[in-house]
Amino acid sequence: MKRYLLTVIALLTVSTLFSQHFDAVVDRNLWNSGYNRAGLRVDSLSCSYAEVWGGIERGALTNHSQSDRSFTAGVKSESIRHFERISFMGALSFDYFDGKNMWGSMFMEPGSWLVDIYEYTPGRKVRENYSFTGALSYDINPKWQVGILADFTASNYAKRKDLRHKNTALDLKFAPSIRWSGAEWSVGAAYIFQKRSESIKAEEIGVTPDSYHAFFDSGMFYGKESLWTSSDIHLDIAGVDNFPISEQQHGVELKLGWRELLLSGEYHFMQGETGEKGVVWHNFDADRWALNIAWQQRAERALHTLRLAVQHSIAHNNEMVIRTETEGGVSNSKSYGEVPIYTEIVSSASLEYDLQINKSRLQASVEYLNEEKQSSLLYPYLKEQELSRWLFRVDGVWSLRCVDIMGGVNFTFGESNYSERVVAESLPSSGYPPRQSRLSEWYDDYMTSPMVGLNLGIRVNLPKGFYIEPYALYRHGFNLVAVPQSNRVEATLRVGCCW
């Protein structure tokens, strides 16, 4: 779904291009991509790092719910350690985000769910993420390995100006895996369980004659606009704590390796809902497939890697038919079925070439994203959108003796088309639910307008593995209409240590 989108966007936002040596060590082993950690022991290079970082972002070349003025900071440590029969991989991190002038989506990651809730008062938002990842791989014998992956992230999010809200979110992944390896062939399998949830608590503290409105987006920015306390927005419902949304995913991953080639296929089934305690407003599900092909070749000091990734997902959101029935003074909500309100098909493909020579590195990739969306809020109308986006990226690290110079350029562009049709002759006299056109136009503009990004960083390598790394990214958009500004600058400073 939109995880693919967010992956693309993450590439363009503040992050270290790669934490240098550690990411290079991870990428050396093709089995480290995906969920099967039984393949951790394919490589034998141990590496660890710890770093603290801080950054600022300026400029309104953003999506509708992002900040044009923010500060981020964090600490992170990752490690891969190999022992005689067991290997470990772990990560601990804390991230802090403080953004001003933020309004729009009340969720932490706008677009990560099939519904959304928007408010309209710009204010300061603060987010904290606590993340832990642990994985191990154990040799049962020279041919068989077992592995396990656990990933846990807890997040808090708060806006401290009316209409204010507090969010809590949890994301848990668990994947046991197994691997068999022969002379030329290797096979692996992993079961994946993921549970993700978020809860929004909104409140109004100030005394004002203003009425705070909110918009409940049921897909494609069509939905209901009302006072935030209205039952249509689901933020203030008697008997339900806040606005809860959650999903569970079950998946499998199969890997087949032959010499330098590794083929990986994934299937995930997701089911989720909004609401709780017998009051469920929406029921959504998704099927996701992924195919990854990687080829790696060593030639003297050079390591060539070619990766092809194809992902496809189909998601449906249904609104429950609910009636509150009162019996003996006790009100209970009863569900009488569901009606479809939104369908989304997201496909993406990426092709990447990666060249590592000692500590220098060159990465070039092309990525394609296609979204097809259908809103079905009023029978017999269907509103549809198709959005596609291309991303071209080249990044490099030139490692000198005491200094590593990092740089890169990326370019994106896309297009969006809308259509509407009816599937019956008799039409209703009521109109289709309203569209939050300001936000939808902003989203389309941000996703499809041509943009170019330049990044430059320097890592100064100090004795005993310490380093200082300033990094900057500049982006410029062309032909923007709804996005407020055409420039954005992000700067980060990292201080860390590798061992």
Next chain:
Amino acid sequence: MKRLIISLLTILAATSCSSLPENIYVEALLKLEVEVLYPEGFESYRREGVEVIAEEVSTLSRYTATTDESGIVSFNLLKGFYRVMVADNAGEAIFNGMADKIRVTDGDLMLRLPLSYSKPGTIIIKEIYSGGCSKAPEQGTYQSDRYFILHNNSSNVHYLDGLCFGTLEPYNSNATSGNVWTDIDPETGATLFREFAPIVECVWQFPGSGEEFPLQPGEDVVVVINGAIDHTQQYPLSVNLNHEEYFVCYNPTLYPNVTYHPVPGDKISSARYLECAIKVGGAKGYILSLNSPTLVIFRAPEGIDIDEYFANRAESTITKPGSSEICVKIPWEWIIDGVEVYNGESAKNEKRLHDSIDAGFVYLSTTFQGHTLHRELDEMSTQAAGVEIYYDTNNSSHDFYERDTQSLKEL
């Protein structure tokens, strides 16, 4: 390598083959067939072309279709709870019918909708203002300025003397405990009413011995529920209710709350104080619902002394089921006019008024914005009669609309 490329292209082609569904609604559609039943003696009014409306209760999606010559109409609808309404204005006769919360979830459904016969009203409710306004430029909200307006919608003089009004229990259309005075038909989900309207707290009555307060054809009268004073002196967005022609609900003995019942202004004559015909509640101030006031005006028919009726509490009052609250029983036949107002911010509204009084409802979308519910002017009838005539089909869904400001501010 060639085989690899072909495999990749095949996979890419396969993923691009899945497309958006052609008709996502197919599996969620059900058939609702409605047979319109005219009252006994009026069967000849059954005909082709009568408009029937099916409105989904929570989304307010509204579908319209017309009957065939058998009085039957068919809808294809998504699963949900629907309100089915018929307003047949057949000239000298009005037929209204409404079935609320019809459950279209388990399969195709056949609904037989009985219509009620009613005549156009004489004295009608023209405007209701109960939603309050802002205290701007100060901070806060204000709701001590409620009023309603009655209108003589006929070509004859009618007298206000002895006319009564009240508001129904529950106060709010989206009461948490629901409407205990109605039942639901287990087969169709239609609302079943008792034989009376349960009036809460108090019945107010116009003073006069019979012909002291005439209402001329096309004339209006304002009834102030709270505060017959000039509220605009303090809150400009409110209204001036200090006027010599206005009536006011004022009884400081029974309702001593001065916030809602200040001493009437100097222009209000004490002869225009409404009397409290019967008080069954314990409130110190009388109000209508802020977000969903349902108002009725009524008289006892010829031969029944309404004061004697109210004095006989055993006959005229009833205890609310599941509560110790007492309500006044007013037979539906006594009611001259009524308006069902729904809370526009809730999807859990329940009907309080019988279909014969008001087969529909009008939404009050928001409170504290100075909004009122006002009857639609019938331009053609007004031109023909020479006085203002308003729509009166006993269906507020058709007859009423929501105004942004109080009509009294334009006077």
